[in-house]
Amino acid sequence: MEKEAILKAIGPAVAGRGCFIVDVVVTKDNDVTLVVEKEAGEVALEDCVAINDAFLAAFDKDVEDYSLTVSSAGLDQPFKVPAQFLKAIGSQVVVLLKGGRKLTGVLADAGDEGITLRYTARELPEGKKRKVTVEREETFGFEMVNSVTPKVEFK
DSSP: OOHHHHHHHHHHHHHHTTEEEEEEEEOTTOEEEEEEEESSSOOOHHHHHHHHHHHHHHSOTTTSOOEEEEEEOOTTSOOOSHHHHHHHTTSEEEEEETTSOEEEEEEEEEOSSEEEEEEEEEEOOTTOSSOEEEEEEEEEEGGGEEEEEEOOOOO
């Protein structure tokens, strides 16, 4: 089973649920994992069931033996596709840069080349002895970024 065939066969059904595909993993044993996210709001169980049904209609288990898992993108999982970045604009994210620098802030913008992050930092102004908190907005090309994940806070 090939990813391209899967995307072509169930893409319309996924879009019809207001979702988009984040990832498709097919193992050598034909275990298929389909990860989706909702364009607005959260993926509901009904969305996963409908996408599962569309997959079953497109691929006959009697012809091609496979197992299928349909799930939503996890809250702690890094963004993989542009639609996830666009959906997250205005929300808190954690950015891990190549080289190990970690920043937490608001995703201000996202595009084909990279992201813009608005965050606070403690900096030592020239001629001063104490650090002050400053607001920063910085753009990072995707070649500089290891991962971007949603910031999860429990209240």
